[in-house]
Amino acid sequence: MVRYVYDFAEGSRDRAGLLGGKGANLAEMTRLGLPVPPGFIITTAACRAFFATGAEPDGMSREVSRHLSALEAAAGRRLGQLDDPLLVSVRSGARFSMPGMMETVLDIGLNDASVLGLAKASGSERFAWDSYRRLLQMFGSTVMGVDAARFERAMATLKENRGVPDDAHLGAEDLAQLVESYKSLIRVETGAEFPQSPAEQLRRAILAVFRSWNGVRARLYRRREHIPDDLGTAVTVQRMVYGNLGPDSGSGVAFTRDPATGRPGLYGDYLPNAQGEDVVAGIRNTVPLADLEQLEPGSYRQLLKHMRTLERHYRDLCDIEFTIERGTLWMLQTRVGKRTAEAAFAIAAELTDEELITPDEALARVSGDGLARLMFPRFDTAAALDALAHGIPASPGAAVGAAVFDSAETVRRAAEGQQVVLVRQETTPDDLPGMVAAQAVLTSRGGKTSHAAVVARGMGKVCVCGAEELTMDIEHRRFTTGSGTAVEEGTVISVDGSAGTVYAGAVPLVDSPVMQYLETGRQPTGAVGAVARALERADGVRRLEVRANADTPEDAARARRFGAQGIGLCRTEHMFLGDRRKLVEEMILARTDTERERALDALLPHQRRDFAGILAAMDGLPVTIRLLDPPLHEFLPDRTDLAVRIAAAEARGDQPDPHDTELLDAVGRMHEENPMLGLRGVRLGLVVPGLVAMQVRAVAEAVVERTRASGDPQAEIMVPLVGDVTELRLVREEVEGVLAAVSQESGVPVRCPVGTMIELPRAALTAGRIAEAAEFFSFGTNDLTQTTWGFSRDDVEAAFFSAYLDKGVFDASPFETIDRTGVGRLVEIAVVEGRSTRPDLKIGVCGEHGGDPESVHFFHAAGLDYVSCSPFRVPVARLEAGRAAI
Ligand code: ADP
Ligand code: MG
Ligand code: MG
Numbered sequence: 001m002v003r004y005v006y007d008f009a010e011g012s013r014d015r016a017g018l019l020g021g022k023g024a025n026l027a028e029m030t031r032l033g034l035p036v037p038p039g040f041i042i043t044t045a046a047c048r049a050f051f052a053t054g055a056e057p058d059g060m061s062r063e064v065s066r067h068l069s070a071l072e073a074a075a076g077r078r079l080g081q082l083d084d085p086l087l088v089s090v091r092s093g094a095r096f097s098m099p100g101m102m103e104t105v106l107d108i109g110l111n112d113a114s115v116l117g118l119a120k121a122s123g124s125e126r127f128a129w130d131s132y133r134r135l136l137q138m139f140g141s142t143v144m145g146v147d148a149a150r151f152e153r154a155m156a157t158l159k160e161n162r163g164v165p166d167d168a169h170l171g172a173e174d175l176a177q178l179v180e181s182y183k184s185l186i187r188v189e190t191g192a193e194f195p196q197s198p199a200e201q202l203r204r205a206i207l208a209v210f211r212s213w214n215g216v217r218a219r220l221y222r223r224r225e226h227i228p229d230d231l232g233t234a235v236t237v238q239r240m241v242y243g244n245l246g247p248d249s250g251s252g253v254a255f256t257r258d259p260a261t262g263r264p265g266l267y268g269d270y271l272p273n274a275q276g277e278d279v280v281a282g283i284r285n286t287v288p289l290a291d292l293e294q295l296e297p298g299s300y301r302q303l304l305k306h307m308r309t310l311e312r313h314y315r316d317l318c319d320i321e322f323t324i325e326r327g328t329l330w331m332l333q334t335r336v337g338k339r340t341a342e343a344a345f346a347i348a349a350e351l352t353d354e355e356l357i358t359p360d361e362a363l364a365r366v367s368g369d370g371l372a373r374l375m376f377p378r379f380d381t382a383a384a385l386d387a388l389a390h391g392i393p394a395s396p397g398a399a400v401g402a403a404v405f406d407s408a409e410t411v412r413r414a415a416e417g418q419q420v421v422l423v424r425q426e427t428t429p430d431d432l433p434g435m436v437a438a439q440a441v442l443t444s445r446g447g448k449t450s451h452a453a454v455v456a457r458g459m460g461k462v463c464v465c466g467a468e469e470l471t472m473d474i475e476h477r478r479f480t481t482g483s484g485t486a487v488e489e490g491t492v493i494s495v496d497g498s499a500g501t502v503y504a505g506a507v508p509l510v511d512s513p514v515m516q517y518l519e520t521g522r523q524p525t526g527a528v529g530a531v532a533r534a535l536e537r538a539d540g541v542r543r544l545e546v547r548a549n550a551d552t553p554e555d556a557a558r559a560r561r562f563g564a565q566g567i568g569l570c571r572t573e574h575m576f577l578g579d580r581r582k583l584v585e586e587m588i589l590a591r592t593d594t595e596r597e598r599a600l601d602a603l604l605p606h607q608r609r610d611f612a613g614i615l616a617a618m619d620g621l622p623v624t625i626r627l628l629d630p631p632l633h634e635f636l637p638d639r640t641d642l643a644v645r646i647a648a649a650e651a652r653g654d655q656p657d658p659h660d661t662e663l664l665d666a667v668g669r670m671h672e673e674n675p676m677l678g679l680r681g682v683r684l685g686l687v688v689p690g691l692v693a694m695q696v697r698a699v700a701e702a703v704v705e706r707t708r709a710s711g712d713p714q715a716e717i718m719v720p721l722v723g724d725v726t727e728l729r730l731v732r733e734e735v736e737g738v739l740a741a742v743s744q745e746s747g748v749p750v751r752c753p754v755g756t757m758i759e760l761p762r763a764a765l766t767a768g769r770i771a772e773a774a775e776f777f778s779f780g781t782n783d784l785t786q787t788t789w790g791f792s793r794d795d796v797e798a799a800f801f802s803a804y805l806d807k808g809v810f811d812a813s814p815f816e817t818i819d820r821t822g823v824g825r826l827v828e829i830a831v832v833e834g835r836s837t838r839p840d841l842k843i844g845v846c847g848e849h850g851g852d853p854e855s856v857h858f859f860h861a862a863g864l865d866y867v868s869c870s871p872f873r874v875p876v877a878r879l880e881a882g883r884a885a886i
Pocket of ligand 3: 629720721759780782783
């Protein structure tokens with residue numbers, strides 16, 4: 001018999017898959033002896049069963065009743081009991097935290113009669129009516145589908161009529177009146193009455209929470225966070241405690257450390273006389289948690305103690321929700337808190353020093369994505385103009401964009417390619433699409449724990465919140481600064497999420513401190529020191545080597561500073577461009593062998609110089625040089641341009657330039673319907689005489705030059721786009737011939753390993769044969785992805801990738817993260833078969849996937865020797881290679 005319901009006392013944090021994170025952690029806190037209002041959890045399995053059949057699973061409601069009875073017995077009151085009702089909350093909570101993305105209904109059990117009982121039993125009419133109007137509002141919108149804004153408007157109207165600034169100033173009679181308007185609002189909007197039966201309220205709320213798993217916001221959030229769609233949410237039913245019972249009550253949220261910097265200390269917001277959802281919603285301005293010491297000294301001390309207990313128990317930064325009911329503290333939620341990248345590194349280092357976690361655990365807690373974020377540039381504050389406003393630095397980074405005042409417009413402009421900053425008084429979960437589309441989020445209300453701050457931090461998006469000097473005029477789509485400057489929609493502003501400052505215009509950018517450290521290697525301090533420690537640890541444990549893709553001495557030098565252990569891919573293409581184009585044209589247009597040889601001979605010294613420079617920058621480390629890959633006509637002028645030029649000359653009555661005519665002719669001859677699958681890669685080398693020989697000679701002579709200069713050149717020659725071992729054998733013969741010739745001429749022995757790219761499915765499938773002729777493999781995963789899927793990257797990304805992501809065909813673009821099941825399978829086959837032919841075969845990857853965190857973990861598991869990526873991704877790859885190894 002499957003069980004669908006568990007009491008708090010039965011759960012623990014390691015059961016988050018079944019009980020949801022919120023439920024599992026409530027159970028954990030209960031076990032730790034912290035003051036948690038009692039309750040029970042309906043499992044995610046029940047939710048999945050509900051979605052599978054469209055109905056409550058068999059036996060679930062019986063189990064719920066049984067647990068409810070136990071809750072009632074312990075409380076000595078029944079749900080909705082007329083003279084003294086027990087009230088409960090019905091809370092969502094999935095395995096992975098999705099803050100504010102699903103629904104929760106508070107104060108279940110109130111109705112027209114029990115509200116009077118609650119008033120009498122508590123001695124506060126205001127509290128009873130306030131709770132009832134909250135229930136109507138939440139139940140009406142979440143369960144009955146009334147637009148939440150309708151309730152807010154009714155509340156706003158009432159406040160205006162009474163001339164009061166916020167809901168705390170509304171009295172019992174006002175709130176009783178509000179209850180009447182809410183009830184009629186529900187009646188008018190839905191044609192149905194608010195259900196008076198507590199049992200019906202409970203049942204419907206549970207199902208509504210199940211359904212909120214598939215709400216628009218929740219789905220969007222999951223896609224963005226790569227959370228699977230089929231996990232389902234658990235539902236927690238918990239006895240209510242009341243933060244709205246008067247001035248000695250209240251609700252708050254807190255972090256055990258600063259989630260923005262990781263610094264230890266108490267961070268949080270508190271709101272007297274309020275229920276929990278008010279705190280994050282920014283309904284009223286909260287007070288800093290430190291003020292609680294004066295307001296409720298006893299609760300404050302206890303809270304500190306519980307927070308220490310939690311941090312030591314979870315061995316990590318925790319965030320918590322709490323409520324104080326008439327001087328008594330209750331813990332309502334905890335979880336390992338979201339944090340900025342900077343805080344993640346700082347906390348990991350600090351907890352290691354406190355010996356709460358091991359260095360490997362510390363490494364597991366930071367990420368390559370986080371490191372990449374810390375490498376982004378910062379604003380050059382010296383060059384910044386006057387600040388428009390200061391707010392709370394909620395999520396760090398520098399962003400520039402046009403100020404826009406609503407989510408839909410943000411999405412629209414971003415889709416047109418504009419950079420946008422979403423500006424709101426405060427954000428709600430409905431703003432999520434705009435937050436995703438924006439470069440940054442700016443709000444005039446709310447603290448570090450407000451919705452805007454929490455969600456932006458989770459997404460790594462720049463955010464300044466609580467910029468209180470700004471007056472928002474959403475209706476006229478502008479805001480006014482403290483000094484009276486009006487900023488209209490569309491005005492470009494700069495948002496500094498690290499300092500909490502907003503500037504007019506686009507402020508120029510400078511290197512971040514982490515980038516300065518990587519560039520100079522200077523002894524780091526503070527937060528950068530924590531990054532350096534993580535990288536050091538990663539370097540100590542990783543098995544994968546990290547190389548860089550670099551085509552110039554400058555890039556090679558930077559890659560080396562960033563820790564690259566060689567070059568995995570040096571493309572020769574760019575060496576054929578620029579002022580050498582002329583020589584390349586001559587080579588392509590050559591009619592005789594002598595003409596072609598002359599052109600190739602002219603290219604040779606240029607190539608040699610380039611190679612010598614790169615070998616010098618990477619002295620002592622391997623440099624893998626790939627022979628020319630793209631189709632030759634890419635080096636000729638555009639066909640249309642030429643045709644237009646010729647037509648224009650003819651129209652003027654002039655004779656067209658004979659060179660143009662010749663070029664057009666050549667372009668026509670070489671035109672390919674599908675150049676990606678045409679005459680390129682090794683095929684070029686096999687049909688254009690002398691092309692391979694010239695490039696290899698340039699490499700070999702550069703090696704000689706470096707050797708004579710007492711260098712230690714380690715060039716490797718890589719043949720692209722091989723599909724059959726014979727192609728490689730033929731090219732290799734030519735390569736070996738040139739190497740031998742240069743060795744002989746110079747008297748300097750030149751030995752370069754020769755290998756191939758594996759970038760065609762046929763190469764992967766015949767890797768055992770190809771390894772007979774290859775000393776190394778390098779997976780060209782960009783082309784391998786194109787050829788395995790039959791996608792032309794340039795054509796498909798804009799055409800249908802977003803539809804494929806929406807429909808769940810992919811979780812991520814296969815060009816960003818390696819497709820493990822398809823392309824990855826080819827990689828695995830080629831590794832195994834290549835090594836069975838040649839056990840010491842060196843194997844790497846040089847596609848863009850080499851710098852993608854998830855892909856790095858795959859390449860580690862597949863047994864590769866190295867990954868190669870762009871210089872800027874080298875530190876990221878080092879870190880992730882370390883994380884993959886622990
Ligand atoms: P979310 O996941 O959106 O944070 P929660 O389930 O945590 O939703 O609930 C929303 C708010 O209601 C929180 O502030 C929470 O602390 C408060 N809350 C939930 N259950 C109770 C309860 N039993 N008593 C008092 N407040 C509660
Ligand atoms: Mg919560
Ligand atoms: Mg390729």
